[in-house]
Amino acid sequence: MAKRTHDDGMTRRELLERAGAVALAGAASPLLRAMDGPAARRKVVSPNDKIVFGLIGCGGMGASNMRNFMGFDDVEVAAVCDVDENRMTGDINDIEKKYGRKPEVFRDYRKMLERKDIDAIIVGTPDHWHALNLIHAVEAGKDCYCEKPISHDVTEARSMVAAAQHYKKVVQVGTWQRSTKEFTDALAFIRAGKLGKIVLCRAWITDNAHVGHVAASDPPKNLDYDFWMGPAKTMPYAPNHVHGNWRWFMNYGGGMSVDWGVHMIDIALLGMSKDQNLPMPVSVSAVGGQYAILGEDRDAPDSLEAVYKFTDPDFIMQWSILRDHPGKEGHGTEFVSADGKTLRVWRGGWVVLDADGKQLPKEESPDVGSHWRNFLDCVKSREKPRADLASVAQTTICCHLANIAAMSGEMLHWDNDKMDLAGRAGKNEIGYRRDYRKPWSLPMYR
Numbered sequence: 239m240a241k242r243t244h245d246d247g248m249t250r251r252e253l254l255e256r257a258g259a260v261a262l263a264g265a266a267s268p269l270l271r272a273m274d275g276p277a278a279r280r281k282v283v284s285p286n287d288k289i290v291f292g293l294i295g296c297g298g299m300g301a302s303n304m305r306n307f308m309g310f311d312d313v314e315v316a317a318v319c320d321v322d323e324n325r326m327t328g329d330i331n332d333i334e335k336k337y338g339r340k341p342e343v344f345r346d347y348r349k350m351l352e353r354k355d356i357d358a359i360i361v362g363t364p365d366h367w368h369a370l371n372l373i374h375a376v377e378a379g380k381d382c383y384c385e386k387p388i389s390h391d392v393t394e395a396r397s398m399v400a401a402a403q404h405y406k407k408v409v410q411v412g413t414w415q416r417s418t419k420e421f422t423d424a425l426a427f428i429r430a431g432k433l434g435k436i437v438l439c440r441a442w443i444t445d446n447a448h449v450g451h452v453a454a455s456d457p458p459k460n461l462d463y464d465f466w467m468g469p470a471k472t473m474p475y476a477p478n479h480v481h482g483n484w485r486w487f488m489n490y491g492g493g494m495s496v497d498w499g500v501h502m503i504d505i506a507l508l509g510m511s512k513d514q515n516l517p518m519p520v521s522v523s524a525v526g527g528q529y530a531i532l533g534e535d536r537d538a539p540d541s542l543e544a545v546y547k548f549t550d551p552d553f554i555m556q557w558s559i560l561r562d563h564p565g566k567e568g569h570g571t572e573f574v575s576a577d578g579k580t581l582r583v584w585r586g587g588w589v590v591l592d593a594d595g596k597q598l599p600k601e602e603s604p605d606v607g608s609h610w611r612n613f614l615d616c617v618k619s620r621e622k623p624r625a626d627l628a629s630v631a632q633t634t635i636c637c638h639l640a641n642i643a644a645m646s647g648e649m650l651h652w653d654n655d656k657m658d659l660a661g662r663a664g665k666n667e668i669g670y671r672r673d674y675r676k677p678w679s680l681p682m683y684r
């Protein structure tokens with residue numbers, strides 16, 4: 239059975255009391271409030287019920303997910319939460335347009351989680367918040383649609399999976415490529431053995447993101463910057479560090495190895511597996527850093543090469559953050575067979591090539607349907623969604639291992655039985671475990 243402790247010994251109630259922040263404004267609709275009675279305590283959403291959502295992290299991908307869910311008749315959005323008031327306006331307006339009432343608005347997500355009528359949470363915050371948002375949500379009895387990468391480090395990923403399993407919660411991760419035709423067609427082709435024995439997978443992204451240099455300043459009044467930083471190390475505020483740009487700062491994100499790695503490496507690992515239980519490497523080595531984009535505030539690598547060795551099955555995987563992409567898309571995944579054929583897939587298409595680059599025939603497979611609909615169906619059926627948390631945790635960890643290997647300069651060894659690095663190599667890196675900034679602490683589930 240999973241065990242859980244707050245590192246500083248706080249109980250959940252104490253944590254909630256410490257939250258202190260009050261809902262900013264707004265009252266829920268009579269419909270939603272009416273559900274605060276016995277219906278609110280329901281454990282399972284029945285097939286005819288509406289699934290009531292709360293959104294943590296507005297304005298960006300979280301809001302885009304929310305709008306996708308709002309396209310389904312069996313969805314209602316009750317509440318939104320952000321630490322920046324200005325990020326919520328558009329989402330509040332769209333909810334009012336759709337349902338004829340405003341959502342309840344929160345600054346502190348833990349207060350939102352107290353609402354018993356909310357069945358499911360969308361986690362759309364930056365990566366450094368996912369672990370706390372998700373663990374607190376499943377502790378509060380909510381299913382989750384959680385954005386990728388699942389975590390900021392390996393340790394968080396392990397605890398998140400154990401927590402969701404402990405509370406028996408359905409968690410779909412936003413790796414929507416798992417539901418998109420070109421990827422599902424390509425994966426069906428590989429899994430059916432039509433390319434032959436695969437010996438090498440390559441995944442890549444080009445990174446030309448400039449954040450410039452901006453002097454530190456006081457945060458704007460609309461943003462609770464201390465809350466925004468949350469468990470991350472304190473950094474002076476600058477506008478080019480926050481919304482959208484945080485992914486280029488290792489304190490908040492993991493650069494392209496994690497941001498896009500989790501999409502493209504996911505496809506490689508899925509192609510090399512039979513189901514959602516993905517192969518994990520036995521060893522990883524990498525070199526990388528800032529070679530091209532210099533003198534700017536970002537500290538994430540702009541160039542990186544990682545090599546993974548797998549033994550079950552036997553293959554090599556190469557992950558690259560590149561400057562160029564001659565003759566290819568700026569991102570993609572390739573499978574290379576023992577006889578030199580290549581299957582290449584990217585957002586928008588896939589091809590099968592012989593060893594000289596001549597196109598070979600390919601085959602389509604049935605459409606698997608919407609990623610977001612799949613989550614709703616699984617909330618009702620309690621089945622595993624298509625991008626189940628435990629599975630995308632495996633991909634996310636592989637992404638962290640690229641950064642950890644490059645930053646430590648050590649060859650890493652992975653112990654798949656313990657779901658942990660074997661030995662000391664890499665364990666001092668932020669991608670393995672971060673020290674949480676007080677008063678935040680990572681609830682540890684095992």
Ligand SMILES: NC(=O)c1ccc[n+]([C@@H]2O[C@H](COP(=O)([O-])OP(=O)(O)OC[C@H]3O[C@@H](n4cnc5c(N)ncnc54)[C@H](O)[C@@H]3O)[C@@H](O)[C@H]2O)c1
Binds near residue numbers: 481484
């Ligand atoms: N699946 C995809 O294709 C895809 C695409 C883009 C982004 N993403 C993921 O979505 C997540 C969000 O990315 P984004 O680009 O939309 O980021 P963003 O910075 O644009 O938006 C994040 C929002 O979360 C808010 N926030 C931060 N801490 C918070 C907290 N503790 N409580 C409430 N709100 C908080 C911020 O103020 C901001 O409004 C990331 O994990 C990212 O990797 C996924």
